Amino acid sequence: VGNLYNWDDCAKIFCMSARLEGHAKSWYECQTKTFTLWAEWEDELRAAFPVYKGIAVKLKDFVTIERRPNQDLISFYYEKLRMGKHCSLPDQVIADVIIFTINNSLIKASAHAAKCYTTESLLQFLTETNYV
Structure with missing residues (x-):
């Protein structure tokens, strides 16, 4: 009006x-x-007064949103970590989904090879490698 x-x-x-x-x-x-x-x-x-998002929408966003082309890996990590915590998911599941949604096959394979099974080990891997 x-x-x-x-x-x-x-x-x-x-x-x-x-x-x-x-x-x-x-x-x-x-x-x-x-x-x-x-x-x-x-x-x-x-x-x-944010719009209510049910758990199904939060989970869908968490699993499908991938890293933006020029997004810093650490900011992506923290964004996804926050989303996973809001869904009350176990740490290992959060780490796995973060790795899954990194749209770089070299980083994904390296994270799996480094056995990043927890969010802490994944963060350590991302900060200690030259991918940042």
Whole structure:
């Protein structure tokens, strides 16, 4: 509606804050800073109330998301470790999936050969080799 009528950011925030209920209204009333940008207000609200993801979606993301082309191996490791922990998976399973989703066959084979069965041993392998 705000875009249709060319509302400025303050008008959008005012209108939407008036429509909040329950926990969202309490969250808004407890804010110590005054929002002047719509994008900032929307980002804060989304961060405070993230979309619910069931375990099936979390598991699917964990198993299918691969390392991006220029992504640092260590940042990829920590991203996948966080995802695995959110799924409450055993350490050995997390390590195996991390290795599986590294899209470099040389690194995968080397990690398997180095017997990286735990997340700690995998992290040690990744930091001690020249793949980083």
